[in-house]
Amino acid sequence: VGTGAKAMIEEGVMEEPHVDRIFGLHVWPGLNVGEIGVRSGPAMANMDWFRVKVRGIGGHGAQPHQTRDPIAAAAYLITQLQTIVSRSVSPIDPAVVTVGRIEGGTACNIIPSEVRMEGTVRSLDPNVRSLIIERMRSILKGVELSMGVKCDLSYERGSPVVYNDPQLADLVRSLGAEIFGEDKIFDVEPSMGGEDFAFYLEHAPGVFFRIGVRDEERGFVSQIHSPTFDVPEETMKVGMLMMALLAIRGLSL
Numbered sequence: 001v002g003t004g005a006k007a008m009i010e011e012g013v014m015e016e017p018h019v020d021r022i023f024g025l026h027v028w029p030g031l032n033v034g035e036i037g038v039r040s041g042p043a044m045a046n047m048d049w050f051r052v053k054v055r056g057i058g059g060h061g062a063q064p065h066q067t068r069d070p071i072a073a074a075a076y077l078i079t080q081l082q083t084i085v086s087r088s089v090s091p092i093d094p095a096v097v098t099v100g101r102i103e104g105g106t107a108c109n110i111i112p113s114e115v116r117m118e119g120t121v122r123s124l125d126p127n128v129r130s131l132i133i134e135r136m137r138s139i140l141k142g143v144e145l146s147m148g149v150k151c152d153l154s155y156e157r158g159s160p161v162v163y164n165d166p167q168l169a170d171l172v173r174s175l176g177a178e179i180f181g182e183d184k185i186f187d188v189e190p191s192m193g194g195e196d197f198a199f200y201l202e203h204a205p206g207v208f209f210r211i212g213v214r215d216e217e218r219g220f221v222s223q224i225h226s227p228t229f230d231v232p233e234e235t236m237k238v239g240m241l242m243m244a245l246l247a248i249r250g251l252s253l
Helices: 004-010 070-088 126-147 166-180 197-201 233-251
Strands: 022-032 036-038 041-044 048-055 095-103 114-123 150-156 162-164 185-187 206-214
Touching: 004 197, 022 036, 022 197, 022 233, 036 166, 048 070, 048 126, 070 095, 070 114, 070 126, 095 126, 114 126, 126 150, 162 166, 162 197, 162 206, 166 185, 166 206, 166 233, 197 206, 206 233
Parallel strands: 022 206, 036 185
Antiparallel strands: 036 206, 041 162, 048 114, 048 150, 095 114
16 A cells, blocks of 8 residues: 555666656546645655554553563553654644554453554654654564563554655645636645555655545535445546646656
């Protein structure tokens, strides 16, 4: 997930032929149909995944003193991970550490020997990304010492931050205003969602912008990645027109 662009780059898509500038778009239910959202600089977060296996010593639930309880250790670990953003990252630097899956145990009266958890890390700054990883490793060591367990970390760096070239972002704004009107162009906030389009931006300057798909009167209100998500057909026309004209204007830069 989120690495298709990397595979295409490895196959030479950015060099055969050579790409000087690149543009991409994403449908966005936070914008109405016909509206365009642009962000200069960091626009979407890096997208990393982590897995932790907490290994303890299992036993009977009535004899916890004879075990090294991985469930208690995992619960403590989760609360400690939440201090990374609240106490180690600057309040003005957006960051997310989320544990989205946890699994352990088979019965109410048995302490298991291990617990597994998975989560994601997001940030808009490579230095913050590195800080989070460093703090995560330190916290795991602390949990090992304090709880008498072993914590195995598997950390996977996914896509980097989507960084929109400011000059090309201005081109998107001006072209969108020319076609649809200035009242249809919005400077949007960064998203903590990730996007593998970021890999392309490591090889050429570009912009990843958003086009609106919301139309409350016709019921187009669902969020992306939901089973009821749908796109009004005129949205596709907006996207095609923007991409075609950006290609033409981009060649003249």
